[in-house]
Amino acid sequence: MKRLFFLLCCSFILNCQSQSQTVKAIDAENGKDYFVEKWKFIGETYKDGEVDKVYPLHECTKQNTLLFEKEREDIFFTKNFASGKNCEVKSSSARNLITIxxxxxxxMDADLKENKQFKIISKNKFSILYSDIIYGKVTDIEDTYERQ
Known part of the structure; x- marks a missing residue:
């Protein structure tokens, strides 16, 4: 029994290290260029106590995207939204200079400076981590995006 527990622990540690090394390799290899592309919003999770829960997405929210563009050494990004009865209303934020x-x-978002934490999940997925109010409580939220 002790051997089985030991082997499971070793397997878990090795698995975590390989994922961490993959993320570091992506970050070191691509740096800021990792983000340059169009990213589709694919999911949102939030903390309810110690439990991660999936937030139900409206059909229009599933069409939201982030567009990161590179000009010389600067990175700009634009948020694109869909709304309306059949998600027919398309809108975009201003094109913002972003510092990574x-x-x-x-x-800068209008006259407010936004600071967001991110987590690179894989070559084609990342998430933005922040706090907001859900169901009347301040909670940690993770929005996940997939490369298009």
């Missing part, structure tokens, strides 16, 4: 440092990015 470590595992966070910052930008």
């Amino acid at each position: 440092k470590g595992s966070s990015f910052s930008y």
Whole structure:
């Protein structure tokens, strides 16, 4: 029984290390260029106590995207939204200069400076981590995006 437990623990540790190395390799290899592309919003989870729960998405929300573009050495991004009865109303945020440092990015949104943490999940997925109010409580939220 002890051997089985030991083998499971070793397997778990090795698996976590390989995922961590993959993320570091992506970050070191691509740096800021990792984000340059169009990303589709694919899911949102939130903390309810110690439990991660999936937030139900409206059909229009599933059409939201982020567009990261590179000009010279600068990175810009635009948020694109869908709304309306049949998601027919399309709108976009201003094109914002974004600064990426470590595992966070910052930008001006109108007259407010936004700072967001991100997590690279794989070559084609990342998430943005932040706190907001869901069901009347401040909670940690993770929005996940997939490369298009």
